[in-house]
Amino acid sequence: MNHALIALWAPLAPSPLLWIVLTLGAYALARLLQRLGREAAFINPVLVAIVVMGVILIATRTPYKDYLEGAQFINFLLGPTTVALAVPLARNFHQVRTTLRGVSLALIGGSIASIVGGVGLVWILGGSRDVALSMAPKGVTTPIAMAVSQQIGGIPALTAAFAIIAGIIAAIVGRRLLSRLNIEDGREHGFAAGVAGSGVAAAQVTSLGSLAAAFAALGIALNGVLTALIAPIIIRLWQ
16 A cells, blocks of 8 residues: 555655645645634644644655755745744834833843753753754744854754744743733733744734734844854853
8 A cells, every 4th residue: 555655656756836735735734723623722733734744754755855855935935934024013113112121131031041941951851962052042933043053063954843843832832821921912922932932933923913923023033133142152151
C-alpha cells in the first residue's frame, strides 16, 4: 500500500503548486477545526498544519528540502506579512506614543527573560553549548532569530525550530494565562504576544482588534531589534 502511494506520488512531488496547495489546505483545515472547537487555544492552526504536513512528508518519504523548494513562495511571504503588521501600528500610533514608558520596561524585561530563560533551560537540562546558543533568540521572529543565532555561534536551523515552537506555545498559553491574571487589555495581550511569540502568537490576538494587532506588531519589531543588540552581550557575559 505504501509503495503504491509513493509510486503515485513521485510524478507529482516536483510540482511547487502541489506543495503550496497542500500547505494552504492544511492551514485552512486547521482554521476550520479551530472554529468548530469554538476558537480553543490548543487547536492552534500553525501546530495543526505542521502536524498534517509532517504526516504527508513522512507517508510519501519526501525530504524536507524538496518540500521547502516547492513551497518557497509561502516562505517568501513571511517577510511581507510581518511588514504588513505595520498597518495597524500606523493607524494606532497615538495609542502607542502614550504608553512608551510601560512598553519600554516590558520590552526590556521580556527580552532579557526570554534570552536568559532559554539559555538557562538548556543548561539546567544538560544540553550542549550549541543548543543553548540556538535557544537564546527564540522569542523573536524567525528570520531575525536565525541571523542572531548565526552571529552568536548557534545553529540557525535549530533556532528556527525553537522560534516556531515558542510562538506556538505563546499562542496556546498566552491569552489564557493573561486572562487568569485578570489582564484583559488588548494592548497588553498584543504586546505580550509580539514579544514572547512573534508572528505565530501575534496572529492569535488579531481577533481582539486592530489595537491589539498594533501592539503585537510593535512587540515583534522592538523585540527583534533589542534581542539582536543584547543577545551577543548576554552570551558573552554568560561564557
